Amino acid sequence: MDENGSVDRLLEIVRAVKAKGPLVQCLTNYVSMDFMANGLLALGAQPAMVHSPAELDEAISKVKAAGGAVSINIGTLDLSWIESFKSAVAACKKYNLPWVLDPVAAGFTALRTSTAVELLEMGGCGVLRGNASEILSLSGEDGAAKGVDSTKGSDGALKAAKSLAAKYGCVVGISGAVDYVVSPEGSIFSCAHGVPMLQKITASGCLATRQ
Numbered sequence: 001m002d003e004n005g006s007v008d009r010l011l012e013i014v015r016a017v018k019a020k021g022p023l024v025q026c027l028t029n030y031v032s033m034d035f036m037a038n039g040l041l042a043l044g045a046q047p048a049m050v051h052s053p054a055e056l057d058e059a060i061s062k063v064k065a066a067g068g069a070v071s072i073n074i075g076t077l078d079l080s081w082i083e084s085f086k087s088a089v090a091a092c093k094k095y096n097l098p099w100v101l102d103p104v105a106a107g108f109t110a111l112r113t114s115t116a117v118e119l120l121e122m123g124g125c126g127v128l129r130g131n132a133s134e135i136l137s138l139s140g141e142d143g144a145a146k147g148v149d150s151t152k153g154s155d156g157a158l159k160a161a162k163s164l165a166a167k168y169g170c171v172v173g174i175s176g177a178v179d180y181v182v183s184p185e186g187s188i189f190s191c192a193h194g195v196p197m198l199q200k201i202t203a204s205g206c207l208a209t210r211q
């Protein structure tokens with residue numbers, strides 16, 4: 001973390017997560033399901049991949065009661081996933097539970113950009129985390145996404161992240177060589193500890209969003 005951040009505070013948060021073992025309900029893509037479940041277990045959380053509209057309301061009410069979290073990842077988008085995402089956001093709003101969004105490949109196709117924007121417009125997003133191309137495209141710029149990957153550096157998306165954070169009242173994370181976290185008020189935390197090899201395995205960004 002930079003001079004504004006605190007490694008001690010970060011470690012404190014990691015320890016608190018391990019102590020609590022939060023239930024994290026994920027609506028995520030087929031590519032990352034197993035990797036994300038294992039990554040959450042490694043962190044000390046308890047993953048549950050639940051995405052059917054037939055059980056989302058009940059599941060999310062129980063996640064709320066358990067003090068857990070809901071995360072939405074649009075990675076393998078289709079019309080039935082969109083229905084699930086909207087049901088999940090509606091249930092999060094009903095139970096007053098903030099949710100996390102990973103707008104995978106926003107900007108690569110119009111459906112991905114519009115779906116992510118529609119979900120954000122529904123309200124209640126607590127954290128939005130994407131790569132630079134995704135964050136730029138959500139703020140209306142040309143993010144030049146190359147499929148699920150970014151062609152831009154994370155610092156190039158800082159202005160867009162600030163504007164999205166203010167507009168939707170959520171924390172915005174941009175991953176890349178330097179990971180940035182922007183608060184709704186515009187404070188910026190940075191972590192210049194990118195791991196280039198993480199670009200060589202799929203779903204590392206998906207996992208980062210969950211954590």
Ligand SMILES: Nc1ncnc2c1ncn2[C@@H]1O[C@H](COP(=O)(O)OP(=O)(O)O)[C@@H](O)[C@H]1O
Pocket residue numbers: 130131132148149150175176177178179193194195196197198199203204205206208
């Ligand atoms: N150019 C880079 N140099 C070093 N590390 C990187 C770079 N790009 C991404 N990473 C690492 O990969 C992680 C996942 O980020 P990223 O690849 O941007 O996510 P996504 O999979 O959503 O595109 C980051 O947290 C960072 O550690």
Ligand SMILES: Cc1ncsc1CCOP(=O)(O)O
Pocket residue numbers: 029031032075076104148149202203204205206207
């Ligand atoms: C390759 C791929 N295709 C659809 S989802 C997915 C995984 C994307 O993972 P990440 O956004 O972490 O690169």
